[in-house]
Amino acid sequence: MICEVIQPSLFLLIYLKTNMSDHKGKSGDLEAMRHSLAHIMATAVQQIWPKARFGVGPAVGDGFYYDIDLGEATISEEDFGKIEAAMRKVIKADQPFERSEMPIDEAIEWSEKAAQPYKTELLNDLKRAGTTAAGDLDPGELGTIAEGESKVDKVSFYRNGEFTDLCRGPHVASTGKVGAFKLMRVAGAYWRGDEKRPQMQRLYGVAFATEEDLDRHLKMLEEAKKRDHRRLGQELDLFTFSDLVGPGLPLYTPKGAVIIEELKNALKELGRDHDMQTVSIPHLAKLELYKTSGHAEKFEDELFRVKSHYDQEFVLKPVNCPHHTQIYAARPRSYRELPIRYVEQTMQYRDEKPGQIGGLQRTRGFTVDDGHTFCRVDQIEQEASVLVEIIRDFYKRLDLWGDHWVSLSVRDPATPDAYIGDPKDWDQAEKMLADVATEYKLGAKRMEGEAALYGPKIDFMFKDALGRETQLATIQLDFAMPKRFGLTYTDKDDKEVPPVMIHRAILGSFERFIMLLIEHTAGRFPIWLAPEQVRLITVNQEAATVDFAAGVLAKAKKLGLRAAVDNSNESVGKKIRAAELAKVPYTVVIGEKEIDSGEVTPRIRQDMAVQGDGRSLGVDEFLKTVAHEAKARVTKTSV
């Protein structure tokens, strides 16, 4: 059973690779099934709580949900058993889904009579605008709009047994044809996504065509939990949190710090290769700075305030751009010296709401590889191109490229007033970024309304073990902040012109990046990032063995390797197991054989091992090879 540890993770990886890419191409049948299950669940809920008021209930992701308001009562997970039982009864009854249409005014009357105020609101929106506002509904809940009409005249309903629901469909033919399902969780969800509106309970289920598919999905979730970075962070002793230090403030252990340091070094090298200049700034600044930048107003609640005894009010920096502008502003600038590329790896602080904090995904203090390029408009395209290349190469090297999607975040044309800056600048900037995205075949999705206040951006989005998306690398164009700070350079016609600012990050925050790295590799880091690269295991505790191991260790350290000796009084098998669980890339057993021959037989961590491994080689040769790989920062082994 050599595969007891690795097997499930490989399974998961394959599952994720096959399922994450095709989530859009979900079969219509499955979607109809899931959507039908939402109705069946609502049927069951209505039986148990007759006063239940319903919001929306679409098929989504791997299953379905329904938003429900029970008034005084609440649904908790304890209720799942009886809800599922009631659902099974409805399924067993095999009630047909019957479609009907009625004029919208009649539908409104119906919903009022049925005491379904949320449905009434939806219907009124449909009647007034022909659609419900702002994409807050998933497909399947809208009414029918007559051809060539802008407003809805008729809406469709689906009925099964006692339960009737406003719904566009489609559904399966009858409640008996819905495959396998399981209720998963209940969560709060604001009506129409608005925190000022009532909060409903969102009841989630997963559903698949067959029991086997469902089991596979549930098994996959179990495997995903095993590679959760919070769990592995503890198991591999990478970071911790302390109630005394505070939530959202990760503490990196020596092993975790190794990964950060190695990543920092890799980025520093990239910076040197691309003429970036490292700067360094203090971690707080006068509130005034952020009033000027606009952050104080827009992100008031997220600022950590620091009071001086001498009556200045300071703020822990939530971003670095304002500081960087002041370095730029320290002396007059000529068009000749642009672009100026300031970078630094530094911690920033945001007073996140308690509910947002979790693991390394969202922390209150986090280290960013932040950078700001000041350049001319005619330099934007070149600068952005180089950044795309750097980002692509960096993620490729870590085998992360491909598990992502790219957002070309542009203005929402419906709300031009929500942005600052000259629309002509915007047009140009958006076009430049789009061109770069096309040139580098990023497959970027144009996301209207996702632009920053000050400019369009390209965001690189990745998924964690459970499929939740997170932004890492980003390239943002900014015409506004230089103007707010009155930055200029002298153009060749001797005119003072504001520069363009490009905010950029390659790995985003180290916290998030490490989260992704842990979950992607399940803690099996490439050699150059592995906190411990070589472990020497002694066969016994006799002086000759221990001394020999110490000699190898010293050589390894001299070569810059991170190595350790395990000469504890345990069996070789147990020590091997410990090394494998610690995910150490190379394990070397040292005993009489090695002492006599001067050769070792490295045991290679299972994910890196290939056919033909297991040959013996001289100690020096082995160590030099590993050291070479570590230095080259490669992800695959060749020993």
Add this chain to the structure above:
RNA sequence: GCCGGCGUAGCUCAGUGGUCAGAGCAGCUGUUUUGUAAACAGCGGGUCGUGGGUUCGACUCCCUCCGCCGGCUCCA
């Protein structure tokens, strides 16, 4: 922040009103001197997250706070 859930040893967990508590792993000590995924034995370790309440009696029931988890909202 909001809704729901959870909080017993370093870790994973058992123990639902009645000797203020157990197991495995980890740790320590001893025996063993071990050859590629778990040797054997012994020992130490918990004011059952915190504060309050109910009760003759609370890890067990109720409330406050702290923290964590899943969502929602937010994400410069």
